[in-house]
Amino acid sequence: MSLQVRTGSGTGFELLLAAAAVADTDWRRVFTHGREAYAEVRRADPGLVPAVRRFGRFGWINLAGPLAASPQPWTRLRLLRLVAGTAPDDLVTTLVGGRRQQLLSRLDGATVRSAVAGDAAAVRRLRATVADTLLQVSPWLLRTDPREVKDVLVQLLESLPVLDSRAPSTADIDRAFDEQGGATLLERVAPGIQYAPGYLERVTLVTSVRAAPILVSVDEVGHTVILHPPLTEAGASDASAQLRDLGRALGDDTRIRILQELRTDDRTLAELCAALRSPRTTLLHHLALLRSAGLVDLSVKAGDPNVYSLDDRGFETLAAAAKGFTTR
Structure with a gap:
């Protein structure tokens, strides 16, 4: 269909x-x-x-x-x-x-x-x-x-x-x-x-x-x-706005820990909760912000748990925004 x-x-x-x-x-x-x-x-x-x-x-x-x-x-x-x-x-x-x-x-x-x-x-x-x-x-x-x-x-x-x-x-x-x-x-x-x-x-x-x-x-x-x-x-397309949005996503210890955990392998929500010893209610809104910033992907498949992974493109955007911000 x-x-x-x-x-x-x-x-x-x-x-x-x-x-x-x-x-x-x-x-x-x-x-x-x-x-x-x-x-x-x-x-x-x-x-x-x-x-x-x-x-x-x-x-x-x-x-x-x-x-x-x-x-x-x-x-x-x-x-x-x-x-x-x-x-x-x-x-x-x-x-x-x-x-x-x-x-x-x-x-x-x-x-x-x-x-x-x-x-x-x-x-x-x-x-x-x-x-x-x-x-x-x-x-x-x-x-x-x-x-x-x-x-x-x-x-x-x-x-x-x-x-x-x-x-x-x-x-x-x-x-x-x-x-x-x-x-x-x-x-x-x-x-x-x-x-x-x-x-x-x-x-x-x-x-x-x-x-x-x-x-x-x-x-x-x-x-x-x-x-x-x-x-x-x-x-947002300009470097200042991109840095602002990405900085918001990165400006939290829990979100940094999530990214560090995903560096080693893709994870389900249950696996992230166990690894970070954090409740689902806490992690869900952090993951939503990371996803909206383009730093994390969410894979959805019927019948299986959703899987989170790092999105390399988001980090490339972060690097480009930082470089663009300092370019005069």
Whole structure:
């Protein structure tokens, strides 16, 4: 099946990414507007913050898949109607990653649904399987009645402050799509991610100012959604800007240790966690920054753990930027 690519944006996606930043302290530091989103929600109503956190970062991000599959425009209102019109069990299945290819390649959908229904053995299997992926599941989602989860989510979508009144412009990416085609555009928008042949079928590229400087991928079965920064913000070309972005990625002891570990061999997330004695939640946002800076590649293959490796091109860019900065 040939690759199908479409583009778009919407305030519904901006809300999901803002909520993900509020829900996860690490991701708040990664997203350019993460702290701003947290401050906006806290200023509107401090009581909203713990409610948002209960869903976990991935709970919010997993809603990007069904939103992208719904008719445009992908507004906040569209998102609210989508959630309100979804059966509670189906909604929680989505929130825990039950539409994600990475999970379903390791665990059958019936077990995921049994976990959502409260089956203790299924919950244990789900948690054990998730531990071998990049995904995370909020414990609250698995111990709370799906009807209550839905009620809380609808209330939050109605109560969260209006963070973005207009969707980001897609003019640049639409122009690039017309000039370069879908496959080339995907390589440009999502550098550092190497998908195995046959993994991608349909891809929706969602432009979001809230995603900067990284991208967020939601790999549903048969449909991948990639939320990415606007093209005008994604690739700095002058030496000063490149040094700034690369310096940000390198300016942390944990990220340096990750690079040192990857010098010896490619690693899965579990292997990196063991080698660095660091939790997944800590390493994931560091790896996202290294990948966005072009220093690390991520290889994605259905049924196997994702694998991280060094990207020589990123270090070549670093050397060229340093040399270009000193050239007069």
